[in-house]
Amino acid sequence: MSEGEVRASRGDVLRVAVLGCGAVGSQVVRLLSEQSDDLAARVGAPVELVGVAVRRLDAPRDVEVPEGLLTTDASGLVARDDVDLVVEVIGGIEPARSLILAALDNGASVVTANKALLAEDGPTLFEAAAKAERDLYYEAAVAGAIPILRPLRESLAGDKVTRVLGIVNGTTNFILDKMDSSGAGFSEALEEAQELGYAEADPTADVEGFDAAAKAAILASLAFHSRVTAADVYREGISEVTAADVASARDMGAVVKLLAICELRGDHVAARVHPAMIPRTHPLASVREAYNAVFVESEAAGQLMFYGPGAGGAPTASAVLGDLVTVARNRLAGTRGAGESAYADRAVQPMGETRTRYHVAIDVDDRAGVLAAVANAFADHDVSIQTVRQEGRGADAQLVVVSHAAPDAALSATVDQLRSMDIVREVTSVMRVEGGDE
Structure with missing residues (x-):
């Protein structure tokens, strides 16, 4: 029988299997049950x-799974x-990858929240979906409940996106927000985040930027129609951010955030994740606690911002169910949604060639000629200085320099030269x- 004849024999019922019943999976199962009538009305069937795959049948769960469905x-x-x-x-790479490929090969469409897998091996999944003529949707992979991937893929399909700048990790935003509001150090703020459940016992993926880098790869791929993997994304975490850094940002009317930055640079894509100072007047500066926000710039639409809870079982499940409804409608209509768009095939620009600005604090000897020597170090690498101020005197003398935009490699070389100078203590x-303005 054809697919249409099989579906007619089932009475147009769409049968769903869920892989995983943890924080997100349990909420997906709950919503499928509690909203079954509304979902049927929205889908049209x-x-x-029909099944929920888990590692252990006897594990405690936040939802009661109907008898006979666990496997x-x-x-x-x-x-x-x-x-x-x-x-x-x-989540994770395996067995998720093999299961998704098997599902597509068997004729099922797939909805996933797996950012790590998409960022590492997305092309393999998209090619398998195209070959099987099935949908692969993944809104929940970036920024939880915030609808950002579909606007990039569909709403802005007629526009040219030039930049995507976002706070896409709630754990790091909570930590940096606490450091800013209370003056706490990194370790103290991390401990509070763990006590409140915002950070894992092993927070490495979050605080070292791996989670945000995977999301940046997905955002860059969609925004610039090019294949970008997590390995292409320059990454720095927040574990080295100090209370002094946050205080210095405050002094210059700025706040420290871990940013995912994806930019169109001529024929290249630049993608990076690192802590940065942004003016308190910037919309992203007001994103507090564990919330996420993504700021999009495009040629026709201008500036857009998407804000909301970026993690958690129920918010992420909301995004999963949104994809499920869309994919189910496509399935009933015998159509497919938009697949991978990588036609531009732009290369990724190395971080050293990416233009950015530096804030550099330097302990120096308080004597004549120091400022000129520091300025010469910047000039040696063709880096111009935007502002410079001196704090303290004598043994406590410190220069704080903010540069104009320059290639990151030139800025890094400037810092290396400063560290080698006799007049620079540290x-x-x-x-x-x-x-902000340059």
């Missing part, structure tokens, strides 16, 4: 949960002939500056 055989679940749509919320802080 009943949506039936530890994820491979067997995605191979079932009656599964129309697979929701993958396991370069105490180096941080990039984004936004």
Whole structure:
């Protein structure tokens, strides 16, 4: 029988399998049950949960899964002939990749929240979806409940996006916000984040920028129609940010945020994640606690900002269900949504060639000629100075320099030269500056 004849024999019921029943998966299962009537009305046919794959049947869960639906055989679940749509919320690379590929090969469409897999091996998944003529949707992979991927892929499809600047990790934003509001150090703020459940026991993926880099790769790929992987994204975390850095930002009317920055630079794409000072007047500066926000700049639409909860079971499940409804509608209509758009095939610009600005704090000898010597170090690398101020005198003398935009390699070489100078006791802080007038 054709797919249409099979569906007619089922009464146009769409059958869904869920892989994973953790924080997100359990909320997906809950919403599928609680909103079944509304989902049926929105889709145009009943949506039936037919299986939930888990690692352990006896593990405690936040939701009661209907009897008979739990299974530890994820491979067997995605191979079932009656599964129309697979929701993958396991995370990680394997077995998620193999399960998604098997589901597509078996004729099911897929909704996933797996940012790490998409950022590492997205092309393989998109090619498999295209070959199978099935949908692969992934709104929940970036910024939780915030609708950002679909606007980039669809709403702005007729525009030219030039820049995407975002706070896409709630853990680091919570930590930096606490450091700014209370004067706490990094370790103290991290401990509070862990106590409140905003940070994992092992926070490495968040605080060292790996999570944000994966999301930046996905954003850059969509915005600039080019394949960008997490390995292409320059990455620095926030573990080296000090209370002094945050205080210095405050003194210059700025705040420190971990930013994912994706830019169109001529024929190249630049993608980076690092802490940066941004003016308190910038819309992203007001993003507090564990919230996320993404700021988009395009030629026709201008500046757009998307804001909301960027993580958590229920918010992420909301994005999953939004994709599920769209994919289900496509399935009923016998159509597919937009697949991968990588026609531009732009190369990724090395970080050293990316233009940025530096804030540099330097402990120096308080004597004649110091300022001129420091200025010469910047000039040696063709870096011009925007502002310079001296704080303290004698043994406490410190120069704080903010540069104009220059290639990152030139700025880095300037800092190396400063560290080698006899008049410089220590370069105490180096941080990039984004936004504001140059």
